[in-house]
Amino acid sequence: MRVLSGIQPSGVVHLGNYLGAIRQHIELQNQADQAFYSIVDLHAITTPQEPKDLHQRTLSIAALYLALGLNPEKASLFVQSHRPEHTELTWILTTIANLGELERMTQFKEKGRSDERNQVPMGLLSYPLLMAADILIYKADRVPVGDDQVQHLELTRDLAKRFNSRFGETFPIPEPVLPKNGARIMGLDDPTKKMSKSATSENNYIALTDDPDTVTKKIKKAVTDSGSEIELSDDKPALKNLLTIFSGVTNNSMGEIVTEHQGQGYADFKANLAEAINEFLAPVQAKYNQLISDENHLLSILKQGSEQVAPIAQATLKEVKEKIGFIV
Ligand code: TYM
Numbered sequence: 001m002r003v004l005s006g007i008q009p010s011g012v013v014h015l016g017n018y019l020g021a022i023r024q025h026i027e028l029q030n031q032a033d034q035a036f037y038s039i040v041d042l043h044a045i046t047t048p049q050e051p052k053d054l055h056q057r058t059l060s061i062a063a064l065y066l067a068l069g070l071n072p073e074k075a076s077l078f079v080q081s082h083r084p085e086h087t088e089l090t091w092i093l094t095t096i097a098n099l100g101e102l103e104r105m106t107q108f109k110e111k112g113r114s115d116e117r118n119q120v121p122m123g124l125l126s127y128p129l130l131m132a133a134d135i136l137i138y139k140a141d142r143v144p145v146g147d148d149q150v151q152h153l154e155l156t157r158d159l160a161k162r163f164n165s166r167f168g169e170t171f172p173i174p175e176p177v178l179p180k181n182g183a184r185i186m187g188l189d190d191p192t193k194k195m196s197k198s199a200t201s202e203n204n205y206i207a208l209t210d211d212p213d214t215v216t217k218k219i220k221k222a223v224t225d226s227g228s229e230i231e232l233s234d235d236k237p238a239l240k241n242l243l244t245i246f247s248g249v250t251n252n253s254m255g256e257i258v259t260e261h262q263g264q265g266y267a268d269f270k271a272n273l274a275e276a277i278n279e280f281l282a283p284v285q286a287k288y289n290q291l292i293s294d295e296n297h298l299l300s301i302l303k304q305g306s307e308q309v310a311p312i313a314q315a316t317l318k319e320v321k322e323k324i325g326f327i328v
Pocket of ligand 1: 004005006007008009016017018019020021022040043130131134135143144145146147148149182183184185186194195196
């Protein structure tokens with residue numbers, strides 16, 4: 001089993017990224033034959049990025065992965081733009097995909113929402129093709145992601161099938177892997193929308209680098225539902241989201257957490273949740289602070305990751321080129 005996933009260095013890494021994706025990435029490094037995780041800087045530039053911030057965030061994600069338990073002996077962590085095979089395969093996929101299926105992507109419709117077509121970057125439209133290339137270039141079987149990436153995975157599967165039927169069996173059809181709890185963590189300020197790196201309000205998310213006071217303040221401010229009972233119910237989406245986070249950072253089931261808080265109000269529940277998040281984050285942040293101060297160490301891990309995945313990417317690209325009739 002070969003696992004691949006990616007994360008954009010655009011904005012802060014939050015609890016949604018961790019519970020929806022990174023936690024699974026760390027777990028899967030022990031189960032997969034090979035686990036490849038890419039910091040997708042080429043995807044990040046589909047929205048405007050401050051160059052200095054982009055550079056720093058790329059390193060910051062590497063440090064966070066390591067602080068959260070990624071073992072570079074078991075999983076390869078690399079920067080997407082260090083492997084040119086991704087963009088080469090993307091071009092080939094642009095000739096296989098059609099405009100309609102790209103325009104139907106929810107993320108494109110959300111991010112490309114603009115009355116002025118002249119202001120929507122082409123990269124936003126072709127974004128899912130780069131993501132498909134990230135996956136297919138390694139012939140990955142499993143792709144651990146949060147719920148918001150499932151539609152992109154479906155497109156990837158369609159493209160793999162289309163390529164295979166046109167040019168002969170080449171790509172395995174990759175399967176998404178979603179966590180049972182936490183595939184869609186909602187915003188703390190609005191439980192109808194997902195927690196998001198690009199949210200306008202900082203009260204939307206808990207960043208993995210938020211200090212304890214900030215965490216406590218944000219949880220205190222988090223939107224709750226009417227009523228005061230601590231219970232798990234679809235009629236209480238805000239509380240359900242907080243219970244999902246509580247369960248995610250403690251590994252206790254939501255049922256256990258509800259039982260523990262019988263008869264207590266939201267204020268006590270929120271105080272305990274903030275404490276649980278801070279207990280989870282404290283050791284991660286201690287490791288992160290050490291790692292982020294040693295840029296050379298981080299760069300050497302990213303270089304090693306890129307070298308480990310290179311032979312597979314190069315072999316797939318060669319095979320694809322031969323199949324479509326290029327002289328290689
Ligand atoms: P990105 O950078 O937006 O998010 C990284 C991962 O975090 C998950 N995620 C969430 N999970 C639960 N609740 C949330 N609120 C939440 N927000 C984000 C995402 O689903 C994702 O798994 N296009 C991808 C990056 C990518 C990729 C790939 C992923 C590029 N190439 C190849 C897999 C395979 C993205 O923008 O993720």
